[in-house]
Amino acid sequence: MDSPPLPPPILIIEAVEKQFRRGTETLHILQGIDLQVRRGEFVALMGPSGSGKTTLLNLIGGLDRPSRGRVAIDDQRIDQLSDRRLAAWRARHVGFVFQLYNLLPVLTADRNVELPLLLTSLNKARRRQQVALALRVVGLTDRARHYPRQLSGGEQQRVGIARAIVTDPTLLLCDEPTGDLDRKSGDDILDLLQALNRDHGKTIIMVTHDPHASARATRTIYLNKGQLSATAVA
């Protein structure tokens, strides 16, 4: 029996290094990272604290540039783009989900979700449609007019996810999305991410410390001492 042909990689990372300066010493956080992620994958990225998971995710999401090496998404190199082009690229290609949600407290849930759409050419009516759709996907239609402080942590994170998917980005990048939630709400979020991956075909890369969370992914990779591996290093 033939297995269906594998979809092409959507993310290709080659020989990526990242160094930081701290005073006079240089920290070699990432040392020769190679990684390919295919369309439709749900990758969990694990590793000890301080191993550079967030740093790697930032390079993939175009929030920072590698010291050396190449990062390409959908056949486009992003490691050389200027700040302005990177910002425009982020707006079209990535959705971020943060550990602490990062919602704007002065905006209601629906206006938070609308933010990335302000960077598109959609008119108000179309934006409203998209926002309603995203809120329905995360199951928060009835909380659209609530402010973040009126929502529980789990609900806030769902608003965060709605904001990340509202522009239908190429990649969904989540940095410890359940890190600040209790088990129950965390499981709800993981259910949601899994559904987005399985039913909507979203490509997701998720940083987590929690084996319970990584179990939901289609693949888990480990970062340790600046290197990636397919198995956890004891």
Added chain:
Amino acid sequence: MLRHTLNWLAQTGSVTRLSLETIIERKGACATSVFGIAGVVAVFVAVLSIAQGFRHVMTRSGDPTKAIILRSGSDTEMMSFFSGPESRLIADAPGVAHSAAGPLASRELFVVINLPKRSTGTDANVPLRGVSPNAFEVHDRLRIQQGRPFVPGRNEVIVGIGAAREFVGLDLGASIRVGRNDWTIVGLFTAEGGLAESEIWTDATMLQSAYQRGNSYQTVVVKLTSPQVFPAFQHALENDPRFQVKALLQTDYYIDQSRTVYNLITGLGTLIAALMAVGAVFGALNTMYTAVAARTREIATLRALGFGSSPVVVSILLESLLLALLGGLLGSAIAYWVFDGFRAATMNWQSFSQVAFAFRVTPSLLIQGILCATLIGLIGGLLPALRAARLPVARALREL
């Protein structure tokens, strides 16, 4: 390109709306900044309105159909001197208007007397001017408001309403001591807001004898047949070999006279305002730094979502400008309501006597005040805005 610009404007618009919506949550710091700037603008406008008021009185005093003649080499009437015959020759110069009684020329002398001020009780100088009997025809803006004109040959004076307001004892029917005698105040007069309102007038001949001036004068004021004859009038007088005089249009004379005080007050006002403005700039800086710090996370989040850095800069500048404008408007309003028309008196350094005037908050001063506020807002917003723009997104996100 157009698309790019529209997109940029849309981004700036939404980021600015976001920051303005958070003003309520930062109302304490914002109010401090607004009131600080309002204070600067109020003081700035108030002090300059003094200079405006002073200049207004001085220019009001001038009339282009009148000329004042001084001995050449004297800048003020204090230093000028004419003998009786000289003053008569001046009055006969071509271009002087005539009435049935002769040329419309007032030969005048001028002394200062000391009187206590109503406000402080301390003595200050009041000009006492002796004028010709036909002075009311020459100084045709003078109006007797109460009482009657002085009668030549009697120890009588009339008092300008500005002087009457400023000094103790200058009431109708009261008397003042001039030389060795008491002179009666028989009238109060107005001069359409001009400098004469700060003076006391009497008959020149009486004043000459009270001060042992003999038959001498200090100035001659003439009414010309029209403003156009002045050049010819001036030429005739200044080239007359019988005396050394200079003729000035009354308008020019008063502007000259007010220049020192005007420049002094304007300079002082600008200096005070500049010092206060430095303080206000720091206030605005602090407000905007606090605003930026409080919003580091939000700004970083917006940038992560793909918002550019220049819309963030512009939104912070706009917010700072808006607060400054509010302050500017408030300060101008305060200056206008409190100081416009506020009465005061100051030294006229040319005659070393008091000039009564009212503060004038003119529209151009209000505009200057608001411009000053705008400048403070721009400077106060610029550094915080640039700091927000330079913030590397990845670093800002991990500082939360």
